Amino acid sequence: MALLDQHDIYSLPVYSHDGPDKIVNIVNTFDLLDYLQSNGNRNLSAPIEAVMTLDTDRESYRIFEADRHDTLKPTLEAFSTNVHYALVIDYHANPKPTAVLTQTDIVRYVARHPESLHGLDLDASIEQIGLLDNKSPLVTVTEAQTALEAFAIMNDTNLTSVPVIDRDGKICTNLRAFDSSLVAASKLDVLAKPVTEFLAELTSTTLKPVTCRPSTSLREVIDGVVASRTHHVWVVDDQDQAQQVVSLTDLIRIFRQAH
Template structure:
């Protein structure tokens, strides 16, 4: 009989997927260097070592850096037509400049998971807003890697039997997952920059894009910033669907 999802270990979840080598930066890296490193490695989050050891102590997300650049480069301008990131102050400050102490943000906190223990506590952390976990093999058999909510979803999709009490043909409403709350959206006539601002304001990682008839026409998320560099950051003032094209 297949074991329940909560009894699985991170290694069991990811055994069919080769996790990429973790790209980690020193805390002395600058904001400019961090964004360039993310672009070069095509990643949207960057783990940071401790000042005093090789322990990974935090993760900086590309949205954190984007919010920092927006704040510095366009200030309170409502509808900027251009972003000149080189006008932003302190781009050569250490990456800690963009690390927020807001407990609701991913930066400045990291959740650790033992590679050989069940993921029950990790799932609890995910249910409270954590999006990813640093998996550490304390037996030193494999290097550390990041376990994301997407990894969990992919495993469930491939192994629905790991949730034996869930009828996957049921509606979201019948499962108690539909709360009737207002959905935060962006409009296709807005710039990508303003939609990302709304995402940050509501502490979201993705947002639906609709047209004037409120029909769904796209989706904007943090992953769409993958590969963003100082040379291409001006593209954020494009209409959101043009930015996504």
């Protein structure tokens, strides 16, 4: 937890006991938060392997290995299937991973080098390019629900972020498992508070969610993701009611089609 806060990151690789060059898991703040909430567990001196989940559907186990001499195409294909991390390995020189490439790295690169996507009109709306097609219903929590209930919903649906809506269906904030301050400070008595009170008390990050409309351009969504350091942009209608979400995986699927 100290390393996450120190470097302002939300995940760290875990190396195998048997092979010091083999990464077996990438533990993130969601895993830590889940561990700390389980039965009120506050044993911060436990080895990190206590946090490692055996659930292979969790993103911690969805790791792709990429040859640093290969093209980006295989990594984009993996990232478009909801893999969030790629271990970059030089198989010709050193089998030990030299870097961890993330979905965020790809989106940041596109923001800096929009010319890299030759077949994609970044000024077209997200609705026009199909970013909202064939989406599952949006999972939300209400401002009246407790933080514990909200995290339980996220855990059950395997989501790392959910919008918090008010009685009118408008998004008032969002709950993200990637805020390290939530992990460090979470206590069962605080988790019993309504989610908005929980966030106001424990996080120093802005409570304002990043939103867009179906008519928003792809370029604006990408810029919003990078500027806000978020993984999700919530799509609202003309009445500002929550409708859908655009995730990093959604963006990379579009990038892959144009690459």
